Amino acid sequence: MFYLHTIQCNMKRNKTKSIITVCICIFVFLLFDLYFNNIYINKIQLENLADIIPIYCRVTNLNGSLETGLVISEDLVRNLQASPKVKDPAFTVRMVGGVGEFPLDDWKQKLNLSVVGANTVSAIAGLSQEDIRVEEGAADFFTSTKPVCIINASIIEKYQLEIGDTITLNLFYQYYDERKELHYSPLELMPLEIVGAMEAVFSSTEQMPPDVLLPFEVVRESFHRREIAFSADSASFYVADPLQLNAFKKEMKSLGFLNRTPTAEYSYQGIALSVRDTTFRTLASQLRQSIDTLQSIFPLICIIVIFIGYIVSFLLISSRQQEFALMRALGAGRRKCFLLFLIEQASLIFLGEIIGGGAAVLLFRQASVVATAGNIFLFSYLLGCMIALWRMGKTSVMQALFCTE
Amino acid sequence: MEMIRAEQVRYVYKTKYQKVEALRDVTCSFETGKIYSIVGESGSGKSTFLSLLAGLDLPTAGSLCIEGRDIRTINRDKYRMEQASVVYQAFHLFPLLTALENVAFPMTLKGVPVKKAREQAKQLIKKVGLEDKILKQYPQMMSGGEQQRVAIARAMASGGTILLADEPTGNLDTKNEVHIVKLLKDLAHRENYLVIVVTHNRKVAYETDMILCMQDGALIEVQENG
Incomplete structure (x- = not known):
């Protein structure tokens, strides 16, 4: 109940930050889905190539x-x-x-x-x-x-x-x-x-x-x-x-x-x-090359999403460092504070993903691709967010709240 | 009744370039129903000592006992939640919460239902001498004195009997300073709180029952006020 109430209040009170987080998530998710959709389309084209250009x-x-x-x-x-x-x-x-x-x-x-x-x-x-x-x-x-x-x-x-x-x-x-x-x-x-x-x-x-x-x-x-x-x-x-x-x-x-x-x-x-088979081979090798290239940059794409998740979360929650320290000073455990911020951020990311996913389905009409992209996006973005929260969790409560001597 | 006892407390912290000995063999004890002040120059270790008393860190050496139990053996989060509260010079209220919500927060943190917590928070705000109109105001809408009273009310909300104050009057004018000191004294003498105030202000220090003077991390003098 405490989590639900506090998270709900935090989201409302940090309205601008919440909206920015959701908007960034929508945008990044659409780009992420575009990448997945490209791989999917290339694969489908390769599969259908035999029908379009039979040998x-x-x-x-x-x-x-x-x-x-x-x-x-x-x-x-x-x-x-x-x-x-x-x-x-x-x-x-x-x-x-x-x-x-x-x-x-x-x-x-x-x-x-x-x-x-x-x-x-x-x-x-x-x-x-x-x-x-x-x-x-x-x-x-x-x-x-x-x-x-x-x-x-x-x-x-x-x-x-x-x-x-x-x-x-x-x-x-x-x-x-x-x-x-x-x-x-x-x-x-x-x-x-x-x-x-x-x-x-x-x-x-x-x-x-x-x-x-x-x-x-x-x-x-x-x-x-x-x-x-x-x-x-x-x-x-x-x-x-x-x-x-x-x-x-x-x-x-x-x-x-x-x-x-x-x-x-x-x-x-x-x-x-x-x-x-010249035409088929040329087109098939082009498509294969395209798929290979796209697939080879998959780890890089994930790292970019993690990085975006980290940077966005860090920038948006770093101003709330004192809030974090204060909660710690009031007796909330490190885990409790971490969880509170994480659930809040995860809810916003999830909301962004849902809206982005809906838009992606409307744009690309590939629900299965959107679902796959959604899972990987959520995991990667949330990982970035968790790293940002972990860094924030290392804040010294003493330094954040007490007068420097 | 002795509430806190510090024995040969040492605290060393590392900066990027050096080790700093912030506290050196501090030995003293604090009783409930009394108000203490810790005075000293900047860098003398007052606030560091207060933060150790608040359980925000552990002494490097020596022992710090709360009601006879070493602070290393107790759950410090629980200690802060149920026994010791801190009031800061910069007030540190949640900027996006109203006065009522700020005071109710420690109670909801403990699991008290929101409605009940708000009822109790109302009473505490009244107790520190604030009017009802303050309830729905955000910190930035209040004066320094009002913010500090709300902070004291929030400290009381935890239900503990240890109140630690770091320069509570540092950002206040003389009129508000008098009010806050009176409030802290009342808490100690009437509500049986243990109040420890870190201050630069000699005037505030003379209002307390006991003055602890610190210099270069060491406790050099303990002076009882008549």
Whole structure:
């Protein structure tokens, strides 16, 4: 009761000093919280960097000159699909085809359709989901294992077809011989249900979109049925966790990927990996550096807060040294006096922190950061205040109250 | 009745550059119901001796007994709170407390409820001859004499019987000086207090029952006033 009454009275009577203490606490706390918020924002930005700037990877030939028309072994395809460090893998397998059955000699006239097997729309350059119109129930076209296809709208018109019709395609796969010359060989005569149409979209930089799209797995199954070695034509994907880039690269190396060597001989073998991580790495290292710098000055920031707590408390309570000495002379123990002043100061600091915390939540909208900053601030500032009080407690009562002789 | 006994009391303190022997083998005793004065030149050790009597520090050597118990063995905070009070030349009232609150403070410090403490404080203020209008005044609004009376009332509020006064009339005019000395004498003779006054003022000293003369930290003469 004595403490409560005395502290309440002291606060009221030292109104100006109390208000100054609260205001300084609000100001210092806001700065302290700003520092914490900076670390927090940098960390969040680093965590979100992978979503904002995903690391795109593309399988190329050894000298890096070719990204499509490659021979990517099925083992590699399978390993990429199974790897947890790979996100959204996209594969294509490029073929040619003709409508209906025809003699092998007529291939030059009849093989007039460009056919691509793909496991996702993003695998096909120049084509987006908006360009494709599929019938109901065929939304999972790219992952389907049924013999279905999507055909270019102009081909549908040319052959007077409709969605839902079945078209029989004579598919030929392409391969390179030892002299790196392109050859076509029959794969399969495949009846395919037309489940959708796509608009012919021309891209200035990429290849022309195909005439016929098939699900990737349907093509692969066809290769297996015919016991022909399957290979993909292009492969691209994203790094699942860009913050674990080193682990990712190690895994890719274990899968058999080589580093691009610009001086290497031209080939069609898709065995090198182009990792487009420059922007990500630059930004991530900047953010990391920023976080490290901010975190490294944390002890210094705490010392500054302790120092501010000490200086402010010392300046504001040093004029009350006589009050302290008088209380001691009246019989209040050192501990009691110390506690009385400490509780008074702590209440003001806490009040300042609450107001500052409220303002910080309104400004930065990060209550958890404010709470963490609040605890550390309270501890540091109070420590400074305690040092000031401890110094004041060393005042000689005799010197403060008696006439100097 | 003997209340305080000092035996061969020595007090040495250190400054930055030297050791100062402020008290040298002071031996004397003080009885309740009497008023004592300690006189001497500046630096003779009067106030130092008073502060030791108030329990604000301990003698370097010798013994200082309060009611037969060595001051080293007693709780000095409790001693100041319950037995001995000090009145200062500069009054030393809490500047932000009213006269009533100043007098009530030692009682609230002891745990007396605020309301009760204020009631008792009112009576004490009346006892030292101050009017009710002073109750709500802050120290800076009062005259020196009024402040010193409030300080005496505050000293009485602790409920002890030892009143130590360091130059209580040093900042007062002659009229107020007479009032304060009379008040201190009354406390000793009527209320059975032990009053010890440190003073430069010979006139004040002659009003007391016993004069202790100090020089260079030593008690050189004890003179009883008729």
